[in-house]
Amino acid sequence: MRYLPLNEDDRAAMLDRIGVSGIDALFADIPQEARLDGLIDGLPTHASEMDVERHFTALSKQSLSAGDVPFFCGGGAYRHFVPASVDHLIQRSEFLTAYTPYQPEIAQGTLQTLFEFQTQVAQITGMGVANASMYDGSTATAEAVRMAARITRRHKCILAPGLHPHYSKTVCTAVEGETVHIQAMDPAMGEDRTIAQELDDDTACIVVQNPNVFGELVDLAPLADAAHAVGALLIAVTTEVVSLGLIQNPGEMGADIVAAEGQSIGNGLSFGGPYVGLLACRDDRKFIRQAPGRFAGQTVDATGKTGYVLTLSTREKHIRREKATSNICTNSGLCTLAFTIHLSLLGACGFAKLAELNHARACVLADRLDALSGVEVLNTSFFNEFTVRLNGDAAKIVETLAKKDVLGGIPAARLFGGGPFDDLLLISVTETNTDDDFDALVTALQEAL
Amino acid sequence: MAMNSTGRPTAPAQPLDPGADLQTFSGSRGLAQVEPLLHKVGSPEKCGVDLADVPNHTARLGNLKRQNPVDLPGLSEPEAMRHYVRLSQRNYAIDLGLYPLGSCTMKHNPRLNEKLARLPGFADVHPLQPQSTVQGALALMDELSHWLMAITGMDAVALSPKAGAHGEWCGMMCIRAAIEERGELGKRRRVLVPQSAHGTNPATAAACGFDIDELPADATGRVDMEVLRRKIGPDVAAIMLTNPNTCGLFERDIREIADLVHEAGGYFYCDGANLNAIMGKTRVRDLGVDAMHINLHKTFSTPHGGGGPGAGPVVLSKRLRNYAPVPYLVRDGQSLALVEDEAQSEAKPFGRMSAFHGQMGMFVRALAYMMSHGSDGLRRVSEDAVLNANYLLARLSDEMSPAYPGVCMHEALFDDDFLKDTGVTTLDFAKAMIDEGYHPMTMYFPLVVHGAMLIEPTETESKESLDRFADTLLALAKAAKSGAAARFTEAPLLAPLRRLDETRAARSPVLRWQET
Numbered sequence: 005m006r007y008l009p010l011n012e013d014d015r016a017a018m019l020d021r022i023g024v025s026g027i028d029a030l031f032a033d034i035p036q037e038a039r040l041d042g043l044i045d046g047l048p049t050h051a052s053e054m055d056v057e058r059h060f061t062a063l064s065k066q067s068l069s070a071g072d073v074p075f076f077c078g079g080g081a082y083r084h085f086v087p088a089s090v091d092h093l094i095q096r097s098e099f100l101t102a103y104t105p106y107q108p109e110i111a112q113g114t115l116q117t118l119f120e121f122q123t124q125v126a127q128i129t130g131m132g133v134a135n136a137s138m139y140d141g142s143t144a145t146a147e148a149v150r151m152a153a154r155i156t157r158r159h160k161c162i163l164a165p166g167l168h169p170h171y172s173k174t175v176c177t178a179v180e181g182e183t184v185h186i187q188a189m190d191p192a193m194g195e196d197r198t199i200a201q202e203l204d205d206d207t208a209c210i211v212v213q214n215p216n217v218f219g220e221l222v223d224l225a226p227l228a229d230a231a232h233a234v235g236a237l238l239i240a241v242t243t244e245v246v247s248l249g250l251i252q253n254p255g256e257m258g259a260d261i262v263a264a265e266g267q268s269i270g271n272g273l274s275f276g277g278p279y280v281g282l283l284a285c286r287d288d289r290k291f292i293r294q295a296p297g298r299f300a301g302q303t304v305d306a307t308g309k310t311g312y313v314l315t316l317s318t319r320e321k322h323i324r325r326e327k328a329t330s331n332i333c334t335n336s337g338l339c340t341l342a343f344t345i346h347l348s349l350l351g352a353c354g355f356a357k358l359a360e361l362n363h364a365r366a367c368v369l370a371d372r373l374d375a376l377s378g379v380e381v382l383n384t385s386f387f388n389e390f391t392v393r394l395n396g397d398a399a400k401i402v403e404t405l406a407k408k409d410v411l412g413g414i415p416a417a418r419l420f421g422g423g424p425f426d427d428l429l430l431i432s433v434t435e436t437n438t439d440d441d442f443d444a445l446v447t448a449l450q451e452a453l
Numbered sequence: 454m455a456m457n458s459t460g461r462p463t464a465p466a467q468p469l470d471p472g473a474d475l476q477t478f479s480g481s482r483g484l485a486q487v488e489p490l491l492h493k494v495g496s497p498e499k500c501g502v503d504l505a506d507v508p509n510h511t512a513r514l515g516n517l518k519r520q521n522p523v524d525l526p527g528l529s530e531p532e533a534m535r536h537y538v539r540l541s542q543r544n545y546a547i548d549l550g551l552y553p554l555g556s557c558t559m560k561h562n563p564r565l566n567e568k569l570a571r572l573p574g575f576a577d578v579h580p581l582q583p584q585s586t587v588q589g590a591l592a593l594m595d596e597l598s599h600w601l602m603a604i605t606g607m608d609a610v611a612l613s614p615k616a617g618a619h620g621e622w623c624g625m626m627c628i629r630a631a632i633e634e635r636g637e638l639g640k641r642r643r644v645l646v647p648q649s650a651h652g653t654n655p656a657t658a659a660a661c662g663f664d665i666d667e668l669p670a671d672a673t674g675r676v677d678m679e680v681l682r683r684k685i686g687p688d689v690a691a692i693m694l695t696n697p698n699t700c701g702l703f704e705r706d707i708r709e710i711a712d713l714v715h716e717a718g719g720y721f722y723c724d725g726a727n728l729n730a731i732m733g734k735t736r737v738r739d740l741g742v743d744a745m746h747i748n749l750h751k752t753f754s755t756p757h758g759g760g761g762p763g764a765g766p767v768v769l770s771k772r773l774r775n776y777a778p779v780p781y782l783v784r785d786g787q788s789l790a791l792v793e794d795e796a797q798s799e800a801k802p803f804g805r806m807s808a809f810h811g812q813m814g815m816f817v818r819a820l821a822y823m824m825s826h827g828s829d830g831l832r833r834v835s836e837d838a839v840l841n842a843n844y845l846l847a848r849l850s851d852e853m854s855p856a857y858p859g860v861c862m863h864e865a866l867f868d869d870d871f872l873k874d875t876g877v878t879t880l881d882f883a884k885a886m887i888d889e890g891y892h893p894m895t896m897y898f899p900l901v902v903h904g905a906m907l908i909e910p911t912e913t914e915s916k917e918s919l920d921r922f923a924d925t926l927l928a929l930a931k932a933a934k935s936g937a938a939a940r941f942t943e944a945p946l947l948a949p950l951r952r953l954d955e956t957r958a959a960r961s962p963v964l965r966w967q968e969t
Contacts, residue, residue, distance in 0.1 A: 005830045007561055009915035010837050018844040018916060022860070030839050030860050031734050033703035037632070038739035043828040044732075046603045050827035053565050060821060065573025066589030068582065076577040080808050087502055089530055091571075092756075098541035099547035101562050103892075104760040106554075108955075109948040110887055113544035114759035117537070120491040123965040127524050133964045136760070139615040142808035145669045170808040173795075177804030181629065251517045265808075275590050276580030276764030276809025277615060285784030292962065298760070303958035306951035315958040322652035322898075326665045331656035334616040334750065338758025345537055348491050349501035351527010356519075357504050367510035385515035406583045414581045421794040435504065 005050055009197075025447065070273060070411065074441035078389040078432025079140065079414040080168050080216070080243040081276065082268045084358075085436055090270050090345045094338055104334070108313045114337070115312035118300035121344040125282050128248045128347075128355070129262045132287025134299040136314075137280050137336040141265025142171045144281030145211065145241050146178035147296040147330055148263040151285075152209035152237045153184045154294045154329070160185055160207045164199055165192040166216025168243060169419045175211070184208070191420055193218045193382060193391065200230040207234060209261075213241040214254070217419065218382070219389035219430065221251060228258030237261060239329040244268055246434075247387040249359025261285045269350075270342030280339035293319060296330030323329020358435060362388035366433035370440050373431070376446065378453040382428075391416065394453065398429040401452045410448045430441075461824050485949060488539040492966040495526025501533050543949045544759070545892045551914055551922050555864040555895035555907025556651065556699055558729050558751035563825065566754070566818035575817045577910060584790055590813065594782055597820045598624035601747060601768055604823075604831065606738030609774035611767045611781065613811040617726060620746025620765025621657040621693075622779060623806055627744055627769060629661050629719045629774040630803035641690040641719070647676055649700055654693045654724060663690055667786035670901045674700035674857040674866070676710060695724035696740070697731065697897040701842065701864035701907065709740025720744065720773070728752045729911070730863035732840055733832025738907040743770040749812070754821035764815035775800040781812050837912035838863040841919060845910055848923040854928035856902045863911070869904025877933040879904035881941035888940075888947045889925045942957045 010018075015027070020197060024030060031039070039094040043049070051059075070083050077083075079281055094100065098113055105111030105118075118136045125134035138144035149161050161184055161413035163172050169191065176186050187202060199210055210231050214222040228238040240254035242264040254262045264364030267279040292299075293316075319329045366388040376380040398415035405412040416428035480487040488494075512518070528581040545552070552559035570576060574589045584591070598610045611627075614620035625644075632641050644658040647668045655665045662915060666684060671677040676697065684844040692714050696704045704710065711721045723737060723745040729752045737745050749755050750763040757763075769777060779802045791810060792798050826834060839862050846855060846865035855872035869879045883893030883906070910919060933941060945951065 005826065005833060006623070007563060007825065008830070008833060008837055008912055009918075010840070010912075014916040015837075015840060018840055020848045022840075023845045024843075024860070027836050028838060030836075030843055030862075031703075032860075033705045033733075033862075034731070034735045035705070035708050035740075038708065038735045040733060040735055040739075040832075043832065044603055044736075047600065047828040047831075048824070050830040051824050053825070056565060056821055056824050057569065059824065060569045060572060060593075060817070063589045063593050064572035066592060067574040067578050068586035069573035069577040070579055070582075071573055071577045075579075077581055079581050083577075083579070087530070089501070089534055093534070093537045093541070095567060096538065096541045098544040099759055100567075100756045101547040101559075102544045102759045103552065103554055103557055103559055103757045107545070107883070107887065107893055108953045109884070109945050109950050110543075110758070110892065112949055113540040116488075116490065116543070117759075119964075119966070124525060125776075126965045139762075140620065140807055140809075143615065143619070168808065170805060173805040174807055177626070177806065180626070180804065181660055221515050223515070223517060225605075229825075249523060250519055251514060252519050256521075272576050273579045275578045275587065276578050276812035277807075277812040278764075278814050287964075299962070299964050301958040302963040303954045305838050305953050309950055311950045311953050313953050313955050313958045315955065315964075316962060320652075324656070325652050326655035326659035328652070328656040330615070331618040331622060331653045331660055333618045333653050334748075334757075334761040336762050336765035336969045337760030338756070339516050339762055341759065344491075345533060347496060348526060348528050348536070349530065349533050350525075351495060351500045352523045352525040354500040354502050354504065354527060355523055355525055357507070360507050361504055363512065363514070364507045364510040367513055368508055370513070371511075383513065385517070387514075397531065403583055403585065411579070411582055411586065418581060418793070420907035421796055422846070431934040435845055450573055452584060 066120055073409045073411055074444040075411045076413045076431045076433065076445060077411055078311055079419060079430050080265060080443060081273055082244055082432060082434055083273055083436055084268050084434050086270055086272065086346060087349055090342050093345050094342050100339055105314060108311060112311060113302050117341055117344055119302060119312050121340045124301060124344060124347050127285050128253065129284045130253035131262055131284035133292060134282060134284035135295055136300055137340045138283050138297055139334065139336060140277065140281045141243055141263060142174040142280040144263035144283045145171050146175045146282060148239045148261045149175050149184065149209060149211060151294050151296060152239060152261060155290055156208040156235065156237060158206050158208035159183055160187060161204050162199060162210040163188040163206060164210060164212040165189045166218060166220065166222065167211055167241065168217045171241065192201065192355040193220055199227060203230060203234045203236060205234055209237040209239050209240060211239045215247055215387045215389065216243060218391040219386040220383050221385040221387065224254060224257035224259060238261060244387060244389065246359050246362055247442045249355040250363055251387060266343050270346030271339050278336060278339050280336040280343055292316065297332050297335060361435045365437055366390065369433050372442060372446055376450060379449060388434060389430060391429060391430050394427050396453060397426050404452045405448045408448045410444050412445055412448065486539045486542065488536060490966055491536060492526050494536060495528045497527060499529055501528055501530040527716060550890060551910060551918055552892045553910055555748060555893045555906045555909040556726055558909060558911055560754055560911040561913035562756040563822065565933055566821040569821050570814045570817040575813055587859040588788060591782060593820060593836035594816060595789055597816050598782065600820065600823045601766055605734050605745065605768045606736030607768035608771045609769045609777055611769065611777040613778060613780065613806045614746060614765040614767055615807060615812055616761060616763035617746055617748045617765045618653040619806065620767045621653055621724065622660060624722050624744035624746055624767045625657055625661045626803045627773045627776040628722060630801065631754065631773055632690055634786050640688055643689050644785045645684060645689060645692040647694060649698055649901045650695060651699065651724060651726065658693060675704050677708065678706055681710065685713050687718060689719040691720040691722050692726060695727060697727045697862035701861040701866050702857065703862055707740050708862060726751060727863060730835055732835050734835050743773050749815045749819040754822045755815045755818040762812055762815060764812035774781060776803045778802050778804055778806050834912050841910040841914055844919055845908055845923060847902050849926055852927045864907055866902060867906040868902045871930060872933055875933045876938035877941040880904055881944060882929065882933065884944035884952065885929055885941045888946035891922065891925065
């Protein structure tokens with residue numbers, strides 16, 4: 005067994021030193037009737053590295069990989085190009101095989117990168133501060149809602165019509181044990197100004213996604229004003245963080261808390277996880293005290309040298325236990341590192357250009373599709389994802405396209421569970437899409453319609 | 454002050470390190486490089502990626518185009534490599550040395566698993582591709598489920614929780630849903646949690662809306678059965694119990710505990726953080742458990758990555774399986790499918806835990822780990838993990854004070870009795886370990902033991918490694934007892950930084966870089 009260093013001589017000598025006759029003496033506290041004497045039923049015995057690799061390679065081939073075909077899926081997970089140096093760096097032993105930085109003197113590598121991450125997230129969102137990550141965008145959104153309820157001591161949360169339905173459901177589930185109630189507005193493409201009518205003096209927050217789930221851009225400023233007028237908070241959600249390189253950031257538009265999916269930067273699709281949730285808020289003690297998760301903070305050592313530590317942990321579960329702001333412990337460490345490295349390779353210029361490139365290529369495809377008969381682009385504005393109405397059932401058409409090796413997008417009905425969305429398709433374009441990909445999609449759609 | 458191997462002070466006037474007084478001009482010291490913050494070395498116009506030209510287009514940004522440039526530092530690729538490699542060298546890691554953090558299971562991370570997680574059929578598939586195009590990825594999830602259920606003997610598994618605490622919440626929400634269906638949510642308010650529990654347990658139960666009732670430990674470090682019998686009643690929703698518990702001990706009365714909770718109409722949630730001690734030796738089902746999360750990033754060796762990502766699948770008993778959240782996997786003839794919508798479900802899912810299906814990257818690594826070991830290897834893992842911990846317990850007991858008598862499971866717990874009157878605290882002792890080239894053990898946890906030191910070596914340490922570690926700790930313990938307090942209270946002296954001012958960090962928080 006290649007991962008187990010002890011040999012039989014070692015084991016015998018160690019048992020002898022412990023003073024027991026055999027290994028089972030160490031398991032004597034397991035009740036007799038619950039002991040497993042033989043091997044676990046239904047499992048094979050050990051396998052060589054080569055055999056395991058063979059098995060997984062065969063499994064891998066049973067899926068259609070995004071990189072092998074023209075690919076247009078978004079809906080909260082986006083395929084961007086990640087530089088090779090990112091994956092190399094995150095596999096360095098010292099990053100990959102370190103634990104949460106509980107001993108800061110020998111964890112400055114992790115702690116300093118977390119501090120850099122927090123700063124970058126604050127910068128691109130236009131917020132005062134950011135935490136050291138959440139699991140993903142949807143759980144960050146749920147935690148932001150709970151945080152807003154604690155800050156305002158109010159109980160109602162309004163989910164805007166353009167919030168990703170899986171995010172809405174995650175939020176609803178997350179507050180089930182609490183006194184917060186969720187008012188989810190009927191899904192709609194245009195961001196509904198009627199949100200303002202739902203606001204009252206028990207409203208803790210409104211949750212608005214930008215770009216919204218249909219790809220439409222939303223001016224958050226009037227919504228922030230309306231929320232603030234009744235003492236409520238605006239939570240801005242972003243599932244495509246690259247958009248922040250080109251459109252006004254939530255801080256500028258008056259958001260109080262930002263919850264975002266950071267996967268687009270540095271992290272692959274990976275069938276839905278692991279991803280990296282971003283959570284940023286106003287630089288206000290009241291907000292920071294109620295924030296979930298960890299913070300890295302700057303300080304000095306005994307000789308006055310600058311260093312970093314995990315801080316403000318009196319909010320956290322290991323100190324506060326049942327009164328903690330969240331139960332989150334392990335979060336997205338290595339994914340935050342990938343995010344930070346990729347974003348530092350981009351820098352301000354690269355980040356802005358990447359965003360512009362995404363938008364420009366999406367515009368080019370949207371124009372081509374809009375010219376097709378049976379296809380109508382519904383958005384008046386968008387970043388790199390837009391919604392089209394097809395002359396037919398979008399889910400069936402997507403299946404037809406897949407048979408021609410084109411992954412043409414996400415049927416809206418898959419997100420909304422049917423409803424009046426059967427003919428809507430969400431199409432996402434990134435810098436990875438070539439002109440050939442566009443040709444393939446156009447041709448395949450023409451044949452399918 | 455230097456120290457010989459028997460712990461007697463030698464030539465106390467000599468500096469610990471003859472080079473310690475040398476002040477370098479660069480701030481770096483040989484291979485120990487200093488590296489400023491990204492925001493001091495980078496600049497907005499620098500870029501380490503080449504991007505294609507932007508095609509002609511008519512922008513569709515409405516009136517939301519950004520007016521001000523993004524403020525963000527950039528680096529060329531060589532500068533980025535150097536920045537992050539230098540930072541990496543300021544970290545301790547399992548690949549560098551023994552990492553005895555109790556309850557954290559810091560074991561070797563096989564690189565095969567990294568390679569397999571990057572295969573395109575797992576790493577480069579979208580969660581919302583047509584399900585007909587991701588059958589390989591679904592098959593992997595199905596195989597992982599099979600292994601987790603076989604190891605635990607349980608009836609179902611929910612794969613979507615993203616870490617241990619998320620898994621706890623999933624399991625407790627299943628329990629909540631079951632109680633709600635029985636119409637008893639109003640009266641079953643109490644969740645019993647031992648004082649020795651991980652802090653996530655009470656935080657989780659509270660997040661599910663339950664009241665927490667603490668259970669004390671008895672003199673042997675286990676649940677006090679008399680108190681439990683007194684506290685159990687018709688208003689108890691569940692007990693949350695870690696087994697082996699955080700004192701590193703198997704809860705001998707676990708079946709009676711399960712029976713008591715079940716007879717009172719409640720459920721048994723087991724925190725699976727310590728599964729590494731018992732897999733292949735007993736099945737969780739046979740202990741009476743209703744729900745348990747499994748930390749793939751502990752037991753099944755997916756890397757900790759400096760704080761994640763983890764994965765926390767939850768195994769469920771027959772009584773709870775119907776309440777597992779969406780999405781979940783079903784077999785439909787020859788093919789596999791995900792049930793993503795509660796409305797389409799034939800069961801009664803309590804809800805949705807996150808946007809997608811769980812931590813695929815961790816699933817691949819964990820399954821590769823399990824298949825490499827097989828049923829024989831996994832049993833051996835538990836045996837060697839427990840053997841290694843007991844070997845350390847036996848050797849260290851020569852100078853250190855075990856918290857409880859007898860053998861332990863996969864981690865050995867000591868209190869600070871052996872440091873009494875030495876002027877050295879558990880914290881000082883831990884920091885002195887850093888100077889010796891070791892990551893400290895878990896300190897001051899569990900809370901039921903004074904000055905606790907919880908040591909978990911895992912099965913991937915050799916006997917030689919354990920002996921070196923034990924020799925070092927024994928020497929430190931002797932040094933502390935012989936009055937060499939200064940080497941502890943000042944420690945670490947040899948790490949990249951000396952002790953950090955955590956009070957200052959919390960009192961005037963600096964949470965981001967800002968131009969001064």
